[in-house]
Amino acid sequence: MSARDRILGRIRAAQGKAPVASPQERAVVASYIGARAPGPCPSLDWDPAVRFRERVLALSSTYEDVGAIEDAPRAVAHYLRGQALPLTAVCWPELSSLPWQEAGLVVETRAARGDDLVGITGAYCAIAETGTLMLLSGPHTPAAASLLPETHIAIMRADRLVGTMEDAWRLLRAESGAPPRAVNFVSGPSRTADIEQTLTLGAHGPYRVHVVLVR
Amino acid sequence: MQVTSSQFKQTARVKLTDPRLQAALRKLQGNFVKGRADRIAELDNFEDIRDAAAAVRDRALAHLDRYLEEFENNATARGAMVHWAETAADVNRIVCEIAARHGVRRIAKSKSMVTEECGLNDALEAAGYEVVETDLGEYILQLAREHPSHIVAPVVHKSRDEVSDLFAAKHGQPRKSDIAELTREARLMLRPRFLAADMGVTGANFLIAETGSTLIVTNEGNGRMVTTLPRVHVAITGIEKVVPTLEDIATLMRLLPRHGTGQSVTNYISVTTGARGRDETDGPEHFHIVLVDAGRTGLLGTDLQPMLRCIRCGACMNHCPVYQSIGGHAYGWVYPGPMGSVLTPSYAGLENALDLPHAATLCNQCGVVCPVKIPLPELLRKLREQQFERRLRPAAERMGLALWGRIAQRPALYAFAARIAAKILAWIGGREKLVHSLPFAGGWTGGRDLPAPEGRTFRDLYARRGATREESGEIK
Structure with a gap:
């Protein structure tokens, strides 16, 4: 036996x-x-876009809107210059065709390395209730790009905003059936309060998360 | 991990007079206690969600074998390998075998209390593997060769100065005193170790039967590192951690971070299913899952089964007046506070933790704050009963209780004895009406006075009040 x-x-x-x-x-x-019955949700009496922005900021991330996906590289470059960060980044293959060069950025589409300083990713969807990005692993959406660099920039379309985690699971089931190898929910920069309960950003993952929402 | 719960009283006495620990514990109350209260106020139907969460856990436990088989089938179909461990020693053997099979040398771990139960790090090191804890708190403890004193904030008992000294001594770098700088130093020390690790070891907050997935929550991102970078991932968790569906996870995730750290959401929730897919550039090539019994089946079908609902948030200890006074080390095993006082006797032996079921005032703060409604004081009382029945309590205590029991079963005798006792105590109390010391109760009166009874007993007063009411026609 x-x-x-x-x-x-x-x-x-x-x-x-x-x-x-x-x-x-x-x-x-x-x-x-x-x-697959959902449990009770709290009252969702907010506008998803307003709530999402509010929660993202509350989680110590930064946020901006752009009008079209082609505007994203310029917004990213503007953000990086404003933070005095390098204009070099590793990026998801999914986003490699955007006009990065014209925005003055050097963007490499490859697996992230331990010394990459900026990582640019998309997001499968985002959850308004908590201000959370949902990232799926895959050949064109590697998990390390949102994890190893000190700065993580996530570009996502406004029509991928859902209310709750229940909605996110429903969307995933409808579009791809089963979850991929890794589903990572990201809610702001990595943090720790292990020493004297004092909150410190940038434990092992990114120090900064910048969300670019494409309207 | 070795059980030292039998020294509870001696250790507690030392901890009570440790000024650094006392200062650290006061901070914990501010952050975690207030944080939880603020975050649950965000949920306008909090009690409904709490009922639903308890029901999710009960449902899984009621059909535990079926949900585990469902989990195993779905995990295996996705390319994970599922192992079953009956004991802590089995866990260590299985993990060493996995490491050997894949030619592993370096192992990076994220926080896992189950592996603390097993003493996995010692077993891996003894087998020649290099193991590093990567949660900042656990990393500090590994350097200091200490055990966690809290299941969520493992290093809550240590001050920043102690960490500064420790890092300066172990890292060979200039001493830093700023917490952000200390955190940065640990990041820089650990980053190469994540990248070089052959194998990542994690726990799992939950197993999802529907999809065969394991889930971990972390704030630091170390859990993501060790499940993404090394070529082998081993997830180790208790069999009770299974839940049926992803919807159930959504319910539990509204409660776990709020109760654990006072956050609306944990920074990273990572759901991993199977090994690296074709054409993927990251993720482990081999994914092993170890399902651990190590005493859990012993609680099923008993009065203590509700304990298996536990989601390891730590709220019970944060709110416990005993934990708040002595911290976690005095409890003498992996799990401190009220949940530990139930789990330690259950997993490590009732006879090895005689004081733990008594290390509570039964004030029920723990029961009130538990997100999955575990009736902790009731379970502690059950353990006290078991101790009495198994004759594990001291003879004097057992005789005293037996005597009291015999008298309490005879109402007339009880009333008579109570009347005598009230008179004697009133006499001892004297004009001051305070009893300073009592035979057989020196421990109790050592720290406080017992107010002396004021003449009549409760039963006398109650009977009189009933009679008066009847006369005035209140009760028919």
């Missing part, structure tokens, strides 16, 4: 169940999972 069978056997014995699950038990579990 394997450790697996012994553990599962102990669970069933402890709960006074027969050694093998009955069809009814299986049906109860299958129907609960199948229903």
Whole structure:
């Protein structure tokens, strides 16, 4: 008998169940999972775009709108100059065709390295309730680009704004069925308060997160 | 980890007079206690969400074997390898085997209390692997060779000065005293170790049956590092951590960060499913998941089963007057505070933690703040009962309780004894009406006076009041 069978056997014995699950038990579990019923949400009596911006700022990120996706590189360059940050970045393959060079930026489309200072990514969607970006891993959307650089710039379309995490899961299921290898929810710059409960930004991940919303 | 809970009283006494610890604990109350109150006020239907969260956890536990099998099937279908560990020693053996199979040398870990239970770091180091903790707090503890004193804020007992001294000694760099600079120094020390690690080891806050995913929450981003960069990822967690669906996760995520750190949302919530896909440039090539029993099945089907709902937020300890006074180390094992006082006797043996079920005033602050409504004081009382039944309490205490029990079962005798006791105490109290010391209760009166009874007993007063009301026609 394997450790697996012994553990599962102990669970069933402890709960006074027969050694093998009955069809009814299986049906109860299958129907609960199948229903994917959302739990209670708090009142969502806000405008998603207003709420998202408010929460993003509350999480110590910065935020700006642009009118079209082609305007994003100029906005990014403006932000980097304003922060006195380098105009060189690693970027998701998904965004490589934007006019970066014209905006005065040197953008490389490759896997992020430990010494990259700026990472530019998109976002699968964003959650207004908490101001959270949802990033999916994939060949064109590598996870490290939003993690290793000291500055993370996320460009996302306003029509990808959803209300809650429940909505985000629903969108993911509708569009791609199962989650990819990594789903990362990002809510602001990395932080720690381990030493004397004092909040410090930039623990292991980015010190800065800048959100560019394309209207 | 070794259990030192039997020294609870001695250690607690030392901690009570440690000024640095006392200052640190006061800060914890400000941030985590006030933070939780502020953040739950954001939810206009907080109690509904709390009921739903408790129901999610209960549902998983009621069909635990089925949800675990569902989880295993879905995780395996996505290319993860699922291992089952019956004991802490099994966990260490399995993880060492995984490391050996993949030719691993360097391991980077993110915070995991289950691996603290197992003493995994010691086992890996003994087997010749280089292990580094990457959560800032856990990294500090690894350098200082200490254990965590809180499940969320592991290094809450240490001051900035202690960290400054430690870093200066271990990193061989000029001593820094600014917290941001200390954090930066740790970042610079750990970054190369993330990049060089062959294997990442994490816990899992939850397992999701529907998708076969593991989930971790971190603020620092170290959890993302160790699940993204090394070529092997091992996630280790208790079998009770399974939940059925992604919707259930959304419910729990409204509560965990609010109760844990006073945040509306944790910085990073990372859901990992399977190994690196074709054409992906990052992510582990091998993904192993270790499901741990190590005492958990012993709680199922017993009065203590509700304890398995626990989502490890730490709110019970943050709000506990005992934890607030002595910190976490006195509890003597991985889990401190009220949840620890239930888990330590349950996992490490009732006889090894005799004082823990009594390390509570039963004020029920813990029960009130628990996001999944675990009736902690009730569970502590159950453990006290078990101690009595298994004759683990001192003989004098057992005899005293047995005597009291016998008298309490005979109402006439009880009334008589109470009347006598009230008279004697009133006499001892004298004109001051305070009892300064009592035989067999020196521990209690050592720190305070007992107000002497004022003549009649409660039962006498109650009976009289009933009679008066009847006369005046209030009760028919």
